[in-house]
Amino acid sequence: MQQLEAFTLGKKFSAPHANEDSLVIMPNRGYAVIDGVTDRNGTRYNGMLSGQFASRIVQGAIEKFILAQGDASQPDLQYAGGMHFIDYLGRAIHAGYVANDALDAVTADWKLRGGCTVMAAMIIGDRLEVVALGDSGLRINGNDVLQVLKPLDDVTAIMRRETWRYFEALDRDTETCDRLAAAITWLGTRHQAAGSETADAGVLAELESRSLAACRAHLPAVPAAEIEALVHGGICHAQGDFQNVTGPVLGYGGLDGFAVPERYVETRSYPLAEVETIELFSDGYFKLGEGFGVAAWEQAFREVEAEDLHKIGRYMSTKGTTDIALTDDRTYLGVRLK
Structure with a gap:
């Protein structure tokens, strides 16, 4: 008899319905965790911010795909490897743009x-087939972990940390440090709002210098031009130039309705008879649970919050927990097969 435990929670205290994570739970068939990319500019489709829109479309597409397995009348939906699956999900998002009369705009x-990441574990015959794109994670039998974190996030997280520390040293309060650090991280040093504190030429020069030096020390193999582009443009103006392209060292993959290079698609295949537990999780968990189940993973979450609430230490991130929101949406799905 299976044991199944699942938990998901949106980051915004006042808007739990805005959770951009999604779950697929189809016992004895397949499971998935989908993490919608935080919207950069308030774009909405079907009344949802763009990340939640992509997440929900992919959720429905995976459910349809899993239900079709073994159905000879739906040959195009039979599992044929990781790229086949990811291309199928991308087409679903693409169709969503078409349905919202947005294809020309998003193409340009x-x-x-x-956008979203996906971690899917599907039971195909006598095997468990895993397909992953992005930084959501998987743990099989409590020890075999798959999670592809992108070094690009380290650059923007370092920008945030360096900005936070700069203003903290000036005795600015926590709320101000967080607000100013977010401005630098999201907009970059070359796109600050005129007249804002972070637009001051002297401040920007210092923050750029600190961020570039820290990033180069942390990522010595990354070309200086890539780091500079991210520091100057931030998440809003530069990060997208690195998605689904293979040239940059900091390139990464994500589902956004357009082509995904094969190098970013991860697959695993396990004999189902050898699988005891399947655990899937979004990157809102910065630390793995010590054991199976929601309680263990929530304990790990509490430990991270107690140690590094603002995510400028061991668990540095592009966002931190504030009075109005947690660092990120978080989702866990555990399935014990035996």
Whole structure:
């Protein structure tokens, strides 16, 4: 008899319905965790911010795909490897743009696209087939972990940390440190609002210098031009130039309705008879649970919050927990097969 435990919670205290994570739970068939990319500019489709829109479309597409397995009348939906699956999900998002009369706009401007990561574990015959794109994670039998974190996030997280520390040293309060650090991280040093504190030429020069030095020390193999582009443009103006392209060292993959290079698609295949537990999780968990189940993973979450609430230490991130929101949406799904 299976044991199944699942938990998901949106980051915004006042808007739990805005959770951009999604779950697929189809016992004895397949499971998935989908993490919608935080919207950059308020773009909405079907009344949802773009990341939630992509997440929900992919959720429905995975459910349809899993239900079709073994059905000879739906040959195009039979599992044929990781790229086949990811291409199918991308087409679903693409169709969503078409349905919202947004295809021309999103083709011309990546900032308007919805995006998400996916971690799927599907039972195909006598095997468990895993397909992953992005930084959601998987743990099989409590020890075999798959999670592809992208070094690009380290650059923007370092920008945030360095900005936070700069203003903290000036005795600015926590709320101010967080607000100013977010401005630098999201907009970059070359796109600050005129007249804002972070637009001061002297402040920007210091923050750029600190961020570039820290990033180069942390990522010595990354070309200086890539780091500079991210520091100057931030998440809103530069990060999208690195998605689904293979040239940059900091390139990464994500579902956004357009082509995904094969190098970013991870697959695993396990004999189902050897699988005891399947655990899937979004990157809102910065630390793995010590054991199976929601309680263990929530304990790990509490430990991270107690140690590094603002995510400028061991668990540095592009966002931190504030009075109005947690660092990120978080989702866990555990399935014990035996």
